[in-house]
Amino acid sequence: MIPYVRDITFEYGACDQVSPLIRRVIARNPGPFTFTGTGTYIVGRGQVAVIDPGPDLPEHLEAILAALEPGERVSHILVTHHHSDHSPLAGPLKARTGAPIYGCAVGIQAEESTIRTEAGADLGFSPDISLCGGGQIIEGQGWTIEALATPGHTSNHICFGLKEENALFSGDHIMGWSTTVITPPDGDMTDYMESLERVKARGYDVLWPTHGPPIRDVTPFIEAYAAHRRAREAQVLQAVKDGHGKIVEMVPVLYADVDPRLHPAAARSVLGHMIDLVRRGKVVTDGAPGIDSLYRPAG
Template identity: 70%
Template sequence: MIPYVRELDFEYGRIDQVSPLIRRVIANNPGPFTYLGTGTYIVGRGEVAVIDPGPDLPDHLEAILAAVAGERVAAIAVTHHHSDHSPLAAPLKARTGAIIYGCALAAPVADEPNAVRLEADHDDAFAPDVSLCAGGRIAGPGWTLEAIPTPGHTSNHLSYALLEENALFTGDHVMGWSTTVIAPPDGDMTDYMESLERVRAGRYATLWPTHGPPVREVAPFLDAYVAHRLERQAQILRALEAGPARIADLVPRLYTEVDPRLHPAAARSMLAAMIDLVRRGTVRADGAPGPASEYRLA
């Protein structure tokens, strides 16, 4: 069982000092993809970095500006291009002159026709001033952020390590309140599992997701996060021992505890797992792996 952390003392727009170097302001955009809302982090004092400015909400922009009144915003660091993370970067830059850091998409994402939406919309206009797709550092007085490529949730996802506190801002890569959505075509389970191992290897003291409270018992939480994904894959393999099947056949059998209304979402998650299993040679598909393909053990 994943030891979820879901309790958080907050008010929308309130500035909370959550560690010696970190302040947080939460946007009023709660929902199934954002939990309580987008948590925007401000790192440092005097000269600061803003991580994941969030959705383009005027009230949230004003809350961020109030939080940094009298200070210089030197950097805006974005974890990925979803509309609950990146759209406010450009308006915040216009008001502060800060440099936007992040990783642009290699190409616009074309979702499959009629595919159920599991995530916020794509911010196709997101274009950082400085690319950190291969990693890199952003530094200010008393703080250093190191960009850690963590693709999987999206192809351009970055996490940011705050070296002075051995902490990691995980965006949507790891969240305390929920598992992370991996939805093809931009989401990739193979990349995601490799990225999880990269985060585990960092031995961080605290994880700061963009949505929800921090994860402070990091090692056991990540162990459970990985185990959950591996168990889902093991369930698929056990089901395929009975013979070839399609995702539409497997979802009702493997997600009996899930409300049937959520089965389309479960099917997208299973597709990500199937693509990974096909790549690893464990499962075969009748052609390119897709939502309607027939799968069998290799």
């Protein structure tokens, strides 16, 4: 089982010093996809980076600016991905501070659907400086951040490693309170599993997700996260072998312990597994795999 970490103490709009180099301000946008809300991180002293400014809430913008000490300035705005609980405030924050926006532009447009699987998408997100592919080093006064490409949750997801604390700002790639939604075509299960291994190999001491508290027992947590996905894949494959070839038939059974409001998103994650299983030749379907396709065992 995943050793979830969900205990977090905070006040909306307040600035908490959570490590020697990291401050956090949480936006008032709680919900089934955001937990207690978006945690915006301020890194450094004097010259600071802001990670995931969050939703376009004027009160949150003012809270971020109020968290700055006299004489401090924002030199970098870093965005993990383009969902509406992460990136929309980047523009207003840039307008107030003059800091450039770093991230990866939207690459794959989500298909039209009446099913809500996330907090929404900021499809117009377009950073000033592209970090697609990862590996770029961003430096400020007393801090060094490396961009780490982690596609899977979205095609443009970037995590940010803080060298001085061997910490990773993991966005929605790894969260302590919940598993991550994988919604094709922008989300990709094959990419996601590879990205998990990439993070694990780095040996970080702590993960700071955008939602919820930090993850401090990193390697066991990532291993449990990956094992959960593999177990879910095995359940999906078994369901197909048992003759349940429709995703809509599987979700209420496979996700019986999950908030029903998240079942539509869960169906998209099952589709992510199906696409991966079709790629690997374990499941077949007529035509391209889709949410309404009929699946059957290969062979």
